[in-house]
Amino acid sequence: MRDQYLDPELQLDLAFEADRITNFIRQSLAGTLHRRGLVVGLSGGIDSSVCAALAVRAIGPERVLGLMMPEADSSDDSRKLADVLVQHLGIEAQLEDITATLDGLDCYRRRDEAIRIALPEYQSDWKSKIVLSGASQGLINHFTVVAESPDGQRFEAALPLKAYLSIVAATNFKQRVRKTMEYFHADARNYAVVGTPNRLEYDQGFFVKNGDGAADIKPISHLYKSQVYAMARYLELPENICQTTPTTDTYSLPQGQDEFYFALPYEQMDLALLYKNQSRPAADLAKRLELDIAVAQRIYDDIEQKRKTTQYLHMSPLRLEAS
C-alpha cells in the first residue's frame, strides 16, 4: 500500500512494513528481551505516536503502557495530543510530571545561569531556545540563544561554547529523567522500553546518550521522517497527530528540529540523507531540491560531519578484554 502524500522517491509498501515491524517487536520480546510488554514515552509527536500504535498492533493495547512526562517547559499541545492518542489506542497511560525532579537536580537554575553568560538581562520567567546555524552556508555549526521576555520583547546573542555546553548539559537532564521514569515502570512490570528515533535522528545522532537514546528496542529507526508520517496515516492515527510539526519540546520557546540540529526542514533532509545513502552526487540533490551544487555539497558534508561527531553516542562503553 502506497501513500499519496509521500514523496515518490521515499515510497514503501506500508502494509508490508507495518507487518515487518510488528513481527520484529513480537520476536524481539519473545526471543531476545523476554519481557511481557512495552513502555512508550508519549510526547504527542509523530514518532512516539507511531511507535505506540505499532506496539499495540504487535502485542495488544493491554500490554502497552503510555507514559506522559511533561515538565515546566512542555507545551500544552504535547499533552493534549498524547491524551488523544491514549484514547484512540485504548492503552493504559500514566502521568508523571517531572518538573519537581528537574528542579531537585537544579536543571532550570543551571540552564538559566548559562544563558546569562550570553544574555545577562535574561530572567528565569522568560522563554528561550537555542538556534543552530552555519552548515548550509559552509560554516562550522555555531549557536545562538534566543530569549523572549513576558512582554514579548525578543533578545538574541551568540553563545560562547561554555555557555552552549552548559545549557545542553542542563536540558539533557530532561531526556535522562524521562528515561529513568520509563525504566522504573518497565522494571515494575517486566516490560521493555521502546526508543522512538526515526532514521534522521538515529543516523545523525540527534538524541541524548543514556537519555532518549537508551531503549531496549527501536522499531522505526530505519524509517525516514516522511515515512513515519505516512505510517501514521496508514495506521489511521487521529488527524491532529498526523499533522503535528516536529519540535524538540525541550526549550520553552517553540523550536523546530531544523533550527536546533538539522540543516534543512525534515522533508528535504529526508531526501538529502536518502541521496547520500544512495551515493548519488551532490548535483542530483541540488537539482531535486533546487539548490546550488555548493550548498548541496555542504549539506552532504554536514551529514558526514554529524555522523563522525555523534558516533560515540551509539557506542557501548569501551573496554579491554583480559590479557
Add this chain to the structure above:
Amino acid sequence: MSDMEIRSQLRAFILENYLFTDDQNALSDTQSFLKAGILDSMGILELIAFLEEELGVMVAPAEMVPENLDSIDNLMAFIVNRIPA
C-alpha cells in the same frame, strides 16, 4: 609574540588536549584536523574559544570556515596579523 611562539602555542593546544601527547611528530602543520579525526565540529568550537580567550583573536561567524581553522598552517595564516599587541 613571535610567529614561532604562536605556532608553538597552537601546536601545544592541539597536542595536549586532543592527542594527549607532547610528541611533536604526532601532528604535522598541514594535517587537516577534521579529515584526520583529530577534532570534530565541537573540537573546532573549542579551538575558536581558545583563540578568543588565550590569543585575543575574535572569530566572526562568517569566518568559521575550515579554510581558516582546519590545520596549523591555516590557523597561522588566519590569525597571524590579528593578535592584539
